[in-house]
Amino acid sequence: xxxxxxxxxxxxKYASLISQAHRKKYAQFFTPFKIxxxxxxxxxxDRSHLKILDPAVGLGIFIRAAHKIDKxxxxxxxxxxxxxxxxxxxxxxxxxxxxxxxxKDYLFNDWQNKYDGIISNPPYLKFQDFKNRVDALQEFQxxxxxxxxxxxxxxxLFLIKSLCQLNWNGKAAYVIPSEFLNADYGKNVKxxxxxxxxxxxxxIFDFKKNVFENALTTASIFLxxxxxxxxxxxxxxxxxxxxxxxxxxxxxxIGSSIKGKTxxxxxxxxxxxxxxxxxxxxxxxxxxxxxxxxxxxxxRGIATGANDYFTFDDEKIKLFSLPSKFLLPCxxxxxxxxxxxxxxxxxxxxxxxxxxxxxxxxxxxxxxxVKSYLALGEKLEIxxxxxxxxxxxxxxxxxxxxxxxxxxxxxxxxxxxxRNEANIQNLTAFHCIYVNLFSQNKLELFFSYLLTDIxxxxxxxxRREYGGGLEKFEPNxxxxxxxLNLEVINSAIKKIILERYNxxxxxxxxxxxxxxxxxxxxxxxxxLLQK
Numbered sequence: 001x002x003x004x005x006x007x008x009x010x011x012x013k014y015a016s017l018i019s020q021a022h023r024k025k026y027a028q029f030f031t032p033f034k035i036x037x038x039x040x041x042x043x044x045x046d047r048s049h050l051k052i053l054d055p056a057v058g059l060g061i062f063i064r065a066a067h068k069i070d071k072x073x074x075x076x077x078x079x080x081x082x083x084x085x086x087x088x089x090x091x092x093x094x095x096x097x098x099x100x101x102x103x104k105d106y107l108f109n110d111w112q113n114k115y116d117g118i119i120s121n122p123p124y125l126k127f128q129d130f131k132n133r134v135d136a137l138q139e140f141q142x143x144x145x146x147x148x149x150x151x152x153x154x155x156x157l158f159l160i161k162s163l164c165q166l167n168w169n170g171k172a173a174y175v176i177p178s179e180f181l182n183a184d185y186g187k188n189v190k191x192x193x194x195x196x197x198x199x200x201x202x203x204i205f206d207f208k209k210n211v212f213e214n215a216l217t218t219a220s221i222f223l224x225x226x227x228x229x230x231x232x233x234x235x236x237x238x239x240x241x242x243x244x245x246x247x248x249x250x251x252x253x254i255g256s257s258i259k260g261k262t263x264x265x266x267x268x269x270x271x272x273x274x275x276x277x278x279x280x281x282x283x284x285x286x287x288x289x290x291x292x293x294x295x296x297x298x299x300r301g302i303a304t305g306a307n308d309y310f311t312f313d314d315e316k317i318k319l320f321s322l323p324s325k326f327l328l329p330c331x332x333x334x335x336x337x338x339x340x341x342x343x344x345x346x347x348x349x350x351x352x353x354x355x356x357x358x359x360x361x362x363x364x365x366x367x368x369x370v371k372s373y374l375a376l377g378e379k380l381e382i383x384x385x386x387x388x389x390x391x392x393x394x395x396x397x398x399x400x401x402x403x404x405x406x407x408x409x410x411x412x413x414x415x416x417x418x419r420n421e422a423n424i425q426n427l428t429a430f431h432c433i434y435v436n437l438f439s440q441n442k443l444e445l446f447f448s449y450l451l452t453d454i455x456x457x458x459x460x461x462x463r464r465e466y467g468g469g470l471e472k473f474e475p476n477x478x479x480x481x482x483x484l485n486l487e488v489i490n491s492a493i494k495k496i497i498l499e500r501y502n503x504x505x506x507x508x509x510x511x512x513x514x515x516x517x518x519x520x521x522x523x524x525x526x527x528l529l530q531k
Contacts (some may be wrong), residue, residue, distance in 0.1 A: 005095050007033050011030040011058075014059055014084065018084075027123035027124050028058060028123070029121070030121075031061055033061060034244065035221070035244065038245070039062065039173035039175065039221060040062060041069065043118075043172075044066055044073070044117070048072065049073075050073050050116040050117050052073055052116060052118070052119065054075070054077045054120055055078050056078070056079060056120050056122045056158065057078060057085070063077065063092070073098070075098060075100070076102075076113075076115070077099055078105070079101070081103075106158065107154070111165075114165055114166065114167045114170070116169075116170050117171050118162040118165065118166060118170070118171075118172040119174075120162065122159070122176065124155055124177060133150070146160065146188065148185075149184070151184070152180075153179070153180065156176075156180055158174075159176065159189070163192075168227070169225075169226060171225050172223070173221065173223050175220070175222075176219075177219065178204050182464050182465070187271050190274065200234065201222070201234050203221040203223075204236070204238065205220065205238050206237070206239045232264045233262070233268065233277075234261070234263075237279070260278075275461070276461075289483065289485065289529070290482065290483060291482060292481045292482065292483050294485075295436060295439045295446055295483065297436070298407065298431050298433050298478040299432045300428055301406075301426045302330075302425060302426065303387055303427070304427065305382075305385045310359060312356060312360060313351075313356045316356075320372070322373065325363075326370055327358040328358065328359040328425050329359075329424040330357060330358060330359035330426060331424065331426040331427065331429065331430065332356050333427075334409075334410075334429040336357070337418055340416075342420055342421060343509060344421075359427070360395075360397070362396075365393075377395065403426065403432030403433055403434055404423075404443060405447055406431065407450075408429075409429065409430065409473065411470075411473075414453070414456040415456045417450040418430070439486075445501075448497050448500075448501040449483065449486070449521075451518060452521050453518075455525070461481065462480055484529055497525075
């Protein structure tokens with residue numbers, strides 16, 4: 001039976017024949033045909049004789065979806081993978097699709113042409129993994145005057161370039177992660193979108209579900225139109241694909257029939273997380289909140305640039321005969337911390353079970369064993385790695401005090417806060433929370449609050465979302481969050497809170513955490529927050 005081009009079948013067949021390593025190299029994550037159809041309906045609508053571009057064509061699922069609507073369209077496509085482009089050419093030739101496909105990098109080509117429609121699922125690739133990143137940044141700055149962050153994902157470059165290539169009354173549709181809407185690097189991209197005013201709709205899929213197989217990323221559909229209807233943007237949350245199927249763009253059946261939140265362009269700000277435009281703010285529901293920085297500041301953990309080299313277990317210490325003064329007790333991986341209280345007993349358990357729990361700190365190179373180990377590092381070219389080559393000397397570790405509280409970077413079930421009673425260092429598996437000098441006497445009270453569900457719920461306003469329900473918090477995401485104003489707690493309530501906390505602490509240390517005590521704490525803090 002012949003493979004239907006109006007389905008996911010060609011992509012599934014290709015994935016079964018081409019290795020995952022090859023597809024990962026080219027950042028290939030194929031769009032479900034139902035989504036491609038929806039996006040193509042926006043591009044084509046009831047228009048005809050269109051010239052349509054797909055700048056990252058792959059197997060041409062968007063071209064096939066548009067061809068299903070109108071057999072007389074002209075298509076242009078680019079891709080840098082000869083294997084996938086060869087398969088697309090065979091498909092198109094066999095089914096009579098008029099498409100001009102080229103093996104070229106769209107980011108560095110085709111700046112002069114304009115199109116009636118542009119539709120794409122661009123590659124999802126961090127700039128750090130993009131070998132031409134410096135050239136790309138310079139290209140965009142020289143051509144468009146846009147300075148983008150080195151932390152950008154290259155899909156944002158595809159998007160910006162495409163919007164500069166739309167004809168008047170042209171339309172564009174992009175399926176990309178929504179991550180940049182709530183990330184620091186997305187500020188300039190959002191500023192660009194607000195300046196050109198082509199964005200009309202943003203469809204945000206439930207981040208707990210993966211739209212793309214084998215890709216741990218959020219998914220959103222952005223629809224653009226280069227016309228004079230540029231007063232507002234509509235944000236729509238999508239939990240199931242069938243919700244898209246109910247929307248039609250033919251004969252202008254759009255607008256009020258699509259449920260969502262409509263925001264006027266003048267009210268949208270580029271320097272804030274856009275989550276507030278499509279999700280209800282938790283913090284706004286509560287009273288007695290102050291900025292997190294009123295009590296503490298979050299910094300990332302220590303970054304070594306080469307963890308295997310800089311971290312030690314007992315066996316490795318003996319092997320290299322390093323004196324203890326050059327080794328700092330340290331948590332190196334997130335799975336080394338199981339509970340919310342971390343003590344010296346926990347540290348010694350890890351140490352005695354062969355975990356790497358020491359950080360090499362060559363304060364001076366006047367010890368023979370240290371000199372020998374540094375020489376080994378240079379032989380292994382550790383000094384040439386990205387972080388190490390920017391340090392003087394290359395083996396210098398950040399000089400900082402241990403943080404009294406740690407917080408997990410990634411999570412699926414709410415933030416994980418840990419009281420560092422062992423007073424040891426930590427690597428980037430955790431962020432560091434340093435309580436300010438004026439709040440030292442409130443440390444346990446503050447930590448009691450951080451443990452509660454209501455605290456984590458309020459923090460969620462500032463989370464970054466990835467596919468499969470994975471959440472991430474960067475230090476500034478927490479620094480810009482809100483916490484309970486501890487000054488509203490009277491002495492009687494404070495005494496009750498600390499009693500509950502101390503009982504909970506002992507239950508954790510004894511290996512039997514009493515979550516009923518956490519529920520009691522949550523209830524107390526919730527009452528203090530309620531309006």
